[in-house]
Amino acid sequence: MHLGHVATEVLWDYLQARAQRAARTNALWVDVKGKAMHTDWLYRMLKRLGKRAGVPNLHPHRFRHTFAIKWLEADQPERVLEIEGGWKRIPDTYFATLGEKHAAAAHQRMSPADRLGQGDSGKPGLRQRQGKSRGRLW
Secondary structure, eight states, X not given: OOOOHHHHHHHHHHHHHHHHHOTTOOOSSBOTTSOBOOTTHHHHHXXXXXXXXXXXXXXXXXXXXXXXXXXXXXXXXXXXXXXHHTOSSOOHHHHHHHHHHHHHHHHHHHOTTTTTTOOTTOOOOTTOOTTOXXXXXX
């Protein structure tokens, strides 16, 4: 997984501060005394911060989920997201979260019926005749 520049700098700063405190543990996350954090520390901390900030249901997985949704909304390659997220297959719930608006926009771009008669240029082709109303069945 890759990190952005800001996250890399913040993590580096943390690791420098951690090295001064945590000489006797291999744990990544340590408290101010240098002891390993309890396994649910991050979860509890995010819940507390979320409550303070007015963000309901804040938890570690929400960041991963939000990243994946933003990636998909930006029409970035799904295969790259699988690699970045460590998935063999992107969870269906992520696609479901994109919802109706995203699906409608994608359909509008790719609709086979709307693209009838368009050449490679995307300009109207021979099937669209002047004076005829499109979409009429009679």
